[in-house]
Amino acid sequence: MVEPLSIVQYIVSGILVGGVYGLMTVGLSIICGVSGLVNFAQGSFLMVAMYLSYFFWLLLGFNPYFNIIIVFGLFFLFGLVIYRSLYHPIIRKPRASQVIYTIGLSIIIQNLALLFWRADYRGISGYASDAFEISGIFINKAQLVAFAISIVATIILSVFLKKTDIGKAIRATADDRENAMLVGINVKRVTLIAFAIGTALEGIAGALTAIFYSIYPAVAMDFIFLMFVAMVLGGLGSLKGSMIGGLVVGLVQSLSVLVLPMDIRNIGVFILFLFVLLFKPFGLYGKQLEALVGEK
Amino acid sequence: MELATKLTLKSGLTLLTIAFLFLLPLVAMSPYILRIFIYIFMWAIMGISWNMLGGWLGQISLGHSSFLGLGAMVSTLLLVLFDVSPWIGMWIGALASISGSFVLGYITLRLRGLYFTLATVAYSLILYPVFLSYLNSLKYWGGEVPIPYRGDSFLYFQWSSKVPYYYFIFTFLLIVLYIGRRIERSSLGLYFAAIRDNEDAAESLGVNVLKFKIIAVVLSAFIAGMVGTFYAQLLYTVTPQAVFSVDISIMTLVVAVVGGATSIFGPIIGAAILVPIKEVTTAYFGAAYPGVHLVIYGVLLMLIITVMPEGIAIRLLRLLQGREDHAGSS
Numbered sequence: 001m002v003e004p005l006s007i008v009q010y011i012v013s014g015i016l017v018g019g020v021y022g023l024m025t026v027g028l029s030i031i032c033g034v035s036g037l038v039n040f041a042q043g044s045f046l047m048v049a050m051y052l053s054y055f056f057w058l059l060l061g062f063n064p065y066f067n068i069i070i071v072f073g074l075f076f077l078f079g080l081v082i083y084r085s086l087y088h089p090i091i092r093k094p095r096a097s098q099v100i101y102t103i104g105l106s107i108i109i110q111n112l113a114l115l116f117w118r119a120d121y122r123g124i125s126g127y128a129s130d131a132f133e134i135s136g137i138f139i140n141k142a143q144l145v146a147f148a149i150s151i152v153a154t155i156i157l158s159v160f161l162k163k164t165d166i167g168k169a170i171r172a173t174a175d176d177r178e179n180a181m182l183v184g185i186n187v188k189r190v191t192l193i194a195f196a197i198g199t200a201l202e203g204i205a206g207a208l209t210a211i212f213y214s215i216y217p218a219v220a221m222d223f224i225f226l227m228f229v230a231m232v233l234g235g236l237g238s239l240k241g242s243m244i245g246g247l248v249v250g251l252v253q254s255l256s257v258l259v260l261p262m263d264i265r266n267i268g269v270f271i272l273f274l275f276v277l278l279f280k281p282f283g284l285y286g287k288q289l290e291a292l293v294g295e296k
Numbered sequence: 297m298e299l300a301t302k303l304t305l306k307s308g309l310t311l312l313t314i315a316f317l318f319l320l321p322l323v324a325m326s327p328y329i330l331r332i333f334i335y336i337f338m339w340a341i342m343g344i345s346w347n348m349l350g351g352w353l354g355q356i357s358l359g360h361s362s363f364l365g366l367g368a369m370v371s372t373l374l375l376v377l378f379d380v381s382p383w384i385g386m387w388i389g390a391l392a393s394i395s396g397s398f399v400l401g402y403i404t405l406r407l408r409g410l411y412f413t414l415a416t417v418a419y420s421l422i423l424y425p426v427f428l429s430y431l432n433s434l435k436y437w438g439g440e441v442p443i444p445y446r447g448d449s450f451l452y453f454q455w456s457s458k459v460p461y462y463y464f465i466f467t468f469l470l471i472v473l474y475i476g477r478r479i480e481r482s483s484l485g486l487y488f489a490a491i492r493d494n495e496d497a498a499e500s501l502g503v504n505v506l507k508f509k510i511i512a513v514v515l516s517a518f519i520a521g522m523v524g525t526f527y528a529q530l531l532y533t534v535t536p537q538a539v540f541s542v543d544i545s546i547m548t549l550v551v552a553v554v555g556g557a558t559s560i561f562g563p564i565i566g567a568a569i570l571v572p573i574k575e576v577t578t579a580y581f582g583a584a585y586p587g588v589h590l591v592i593y594g595v596l597l598m599l600i601i602t603v604m605p606e607g608i609a610i611r612l613l614r615l616l617q618g619r620e621d622h623a624g625s626s
Binding site for chain 2: 038086089090093095096097099100101103104105106107108110111112114115119221225228229232260261264266267270271273274277278
């Protein structure tokens with residue numbers, strides 16, 4: 001029989017990790033919302049961010065929390081470059097082509113990582129096991145910090161989208177691309193910036209995850225599916241929805257450990273996903289996902 | 297050229313190719329080359345199976361390993377636990393694959409686009425741990441089920457030579473091609489095309505979209521399930537990690553898309569290009585650099601989608617035939 005205290009323990013750590021999943025999903029969702037692009041390679045971006053932070057720590061001795069800022073900056077630039085060079089040609093293509101194209105990109109990135117960095121499990125040591133106790137519940141410091149940063153980053157982003165001109169332009173474009181164009185918004189530039197922001201958020205999420213999670217090339221696959229599940233649960237384009245989707249995924253994943261072995265805990269998430277598709281084909285949180293569902 | 301001459305030329309060439317491939321193993325051929333041909337045929341069949349969803353209906357599957365895996369696991373378990381011959385096991389495995397596809401189909405076929413793709417992946421990712429824990433409970437630790445070797449045995453689908461495997465999979469490919477071609481040219485094929493081009497329009501005209509989707513997914517699953525049994529017998533061992541892997545799903549998709557997703561012959565071209573790439577890079581770079589071929593696959597996938605989204609086969613066909621009779625092929 002499972003003790004009630006350990007259930008609370010699993011809930012707490014599920015929520016903490018779920019916050020980071022939420023941030024990953026926000027990054028995926030803002031790109032998808034603005035450009036309609038379904039970016040399968042986003043998991044690979046995350047994986048690269050994890051390795052970057054790891055190598056900054058290993059080779060240059062940087063504090064992994066400091067790395068978050070560097071990786072954020074680098075990934076914003078990376079987002080601009082990769083959008084211009086690789087994503088621009090397919091932005092107006094049919095969705096099926098986009099899916100296959102980005103699957104191709106993610107295969108390339110993952111296997112290059114496998115070639116250069118090998119399949120070994122790596123990790124940033126010295127931070128992952130720090131924990132403190134509140135009335136019998138252990139709280140992992142790295143996960144708590146990661147959770148807090150994820151929430152703060154999401155709040156900053158939503159303020160940015162509401163208050164700044166470029167933020168408003170991004171929202172307008174996500175809402176209705178053609179109308180945005182009609183009122184004089186430079187939709188191409190807005191899409192580029194939104195893509196860079198989404199990539200940069202993946203950078204933060206990757207640097208955060210690197211602190212408490214093993215780093216290996218296939219981590220890209222592990223996370224991309226969790227992100228998509230969270231995005232579908234939360235509803236496309238909604239930041240709040242993506243965050244909630246991430247929290248639900250984290251919670252379900254963590255609670256699955258109560259009944260399933262650790263290494264197959266994701267099965268709970270996928271079963272949840274199939275059930276959601278069965279009963280609420282458009283996600284738990286809201287509007288019909290025309291953009292996602294349609295063939296364009 | 298006269299239409300009649302053209303037709304006879306075409307069917308003549310086809311017959312010649314078939315005859316050539318049937319005689320090929322008789323000419324002294326190394327097991328290595330034979331193995332490459334076996335894999336080309338096998339992946340071509342998988343690609344055709346993928347096309348029945350991806351090409352006919354525009355539903356992108358990234359979970360074809362679940363169909364292959366169910367066939368492989370079920371027939372192998374029947375063999376090692378109940379001594380059922382793979383010749384029977386492959387039908388039961390294919391049936392298991394079909395029932396699996398019903399579950400998947402019921403959940404996913406009302407979905408379109410990305411949802412379908414994600415659901416197919418999720419499905420294969422669920423099946424893997426389910427079979428792993430079941431096999432562990434049978435004391436097949438790590439899920440590895442070796443197929444006991446009994447020497448050359450037709451009954452147990454085992455040969456020391458690769459030639460019988462070659463003939464089996466080649467014949468299977470011909471049958472699948474024949475069936476696929478027949479369907480494409482029947483009214484069924486027209487319904488599929490209508491659904492692919494505009495599902496809502498087809499639905500509003502009274503086409504029972506779900507029914508046709510189920511037909512396609514069942515056929516696709518049946519074929520991939522059969523391949524699963526063959527794959528297990530060829531490798532003499534089955535692990536859920538291998539047969540339900542995303543790698544198999546990716547290979548299937550790449551073969552179909554690179555070759556041409558809307559043509560039943562596309563995957564043959566795709567497999568004929570991709571399998572040798574894999575074999576050569578593996579031989580050249582060895583096990584020390586895994587994944588070189590996958591990098592090349594990724595590049596090919598991105599190139600094909602941007603430069604010739606119709607795939608290599610259709611492009612070739614167009615180049616060879618000029619423009620006049622291309623209208624019928626897509």
